[in-house]
Amino acid sequence: MYIVTAQDMRELDRQTIERLGIPAVALMENAGRAIAEEIIKLCRRRFGGADTSAAWTLGTSRTVQDGGARQPGRTEAGALDRSPDGGAYSPGGTRGDGVYGPDGTWVGRVYGPDGAWAGRVYGPDGTWGDGVYGPDGAWAGRVYGPDGTQGTGGGPGIKRPGFTVSGDAALTLGRAGAEHWLVLVGKGNNGGDGIAAARHLREAGIAVTLVYAAAPESLAGEAALQRDAAAAMGLPAVVYGRDRVDFAACSGILDALLGTGSAGAPRGAYAELIAAANGSGKPVVSADIPSRLDADTGQTHKPCIHAAVTVCLAFLKRGLLQYPGAGNAGQVVVRSIGIPAALAREGGGPASLLTPEVLRTRLQGDVSRRRSPEGHKGTYGHVLLAAGSLSMSGAGLLAARAALRAGCGLVTWALPSMLLPYVIGAAPELMLAAAGGENGTWSAGTAAEVLRLSTGRDVTAVGPGLGRFPGDQEWLRALWEGIDAPMVIDADALNMLADSDYSSWTSRRHPVILTPHPGEMARLAGISTAEVQRDRIGLALAYAREHGVTLVLKGAHTVVATPEGEAYVNITGHPGMGTGGAGDVLTGIIAGLLAQGLNAAQAAAFGVYLHGLAGERAARQRHDPSALIAGDIIEAL
């Protein structure tokens, strides 16, 4: 799934209209329909109570849909109620919604341990997948298996009727009479999308009132066409500031005030409507992006809509993945509006959501972690790790163990000699090499020994628990210029880089992966941490390209950026992974994958993805994400 900026989107829009000849109003129609369908799904969920039964959920959970198919591993109710391999069961085996296979298709419905049906079930497109009740809560019919006999519903087999007729289920709502939605309409195309959605909602029997933020006469182009069509249909409309708007009486709010064409803090009526919508306590569905979220950076202007659902149009906007905006977006659903993905690919498609599909196709990585039947430990690569010091020996141990769990054949851990007796046996699978000073710290003179140890190794990782020491910049420079294999650089080794003018160092034949957290990134880039967080994707892309490195910018929604100018944004993991040593584990995983022959982009991206999944699995085993410690992530790999 591609991630775009507002500028990318305008260009893709222009090409679709000018090169393909698809009228702009057709795109707006598609947008309106998609938004209406998502509102109807939300209404159904309220009736049916589906998607509410996860045993426990994590704050980061988010649904990102691609053409209606759910991404494996992501759910509406919680990221952790699905097994990383797509198995889809909550800890107790109960679920209140459907089960999705690894490819995102719906597999079947779920029964609780007592054999009773655990809840209502939606198919991958959000329509009723199965079960005894229809979307309006009334019994919808029996369920038939592929052979025509009744499927999971129980009871005797019943032959499938030979002839069926079905209507437009996605735009139908049985209990529509209970709904009244306010549609907040801005004067740009975002407002036009909202009016188009309102027409479909009205067709589904849902009462709607258009609330214009500005005089309706000020709308232009396609938005004006939508205004006129709505008026011709007799849709009720009020103008904010002139007419009374009763937020208390509505059952939901469609936010179509401001989209990708807006800038700065919301002005006048827009600000008042946003504040009123947020304060109403009613569910808000945002068209494209929550109004006055910056579509590129994820910064929020004040006030900014807090959406329950954001129906993002065409391609995922960067700002929806970056905090704080990601926290305002609710569930993000990306819906196609007829702009071909091929156009985004042609344009370079600079950023993608990190999914198994993207790993397989765009990154062309083998995510199966398959082993050759003829393989032996030499087949899977040898990692050299230079890490650990007296007060931070655990960092080295965590990274080394994670590399082994990631599947590499051998790991040699180089560490200060004084520590050797204490770590012998801590992980018997490791090979240990003394390379540091007697006092448990590193020294500049150890560079020659690390270089010697790196000979014949497939990858060298440096940094976890290393500490700083006199001459450390020259020490790192010697490794940078002398190691004839890929390198992973983390932690204090990043601070050494930050203090050096490393662009003047001899350029390397093999790739370098840097894995900074935001503070380390700030030092590398010479800016504040707040500035790093302001646009993580943009910064990672620029830094990786400028310095010719693969960059893993850690934090919520870790960004992987390549020297070729591509970026991948990860959404596995959860806030419980913000715990000491989790970064060391990631370094080990990435090094372990590199050693097995993955290229830098594949190893960084797959490593980040696996690290998050393992964190989810570990938290599930603990039954509480906050109880997670870094070692748990290794055990869950």
Ligand SMILES: NC(=O)C1=CN([C@@H]2O[C@H](COP(=O)(O)OP(=O)(O)OC[C@H]3O[C@@H](n4cnc5c(N)ncnc54)[C@H](O)[C@@H]3O)[C@@H](O)[C@H]2O)[C@@H](O)CC1
């Ligand atoms: N492929 C596309 O790009 C498509 C875009 N569509 C929609 O069009 C949107 C972009 O439309 P526009 O470019 O018309 O822009 P918007 O609808 O986002 O907003 C532009 C309007 O808002 C006003 N405005 C800007 N900043 C403001 C502020 N801070 N306070 C108050 N008013 C402000 C401007 O004067 C202008 O009238 C997208 O977000 C999407 O919803 C869809 O119609 C379908 C096609």
Ligand SMILES: [K+]
């Ligand atoms: K909006």
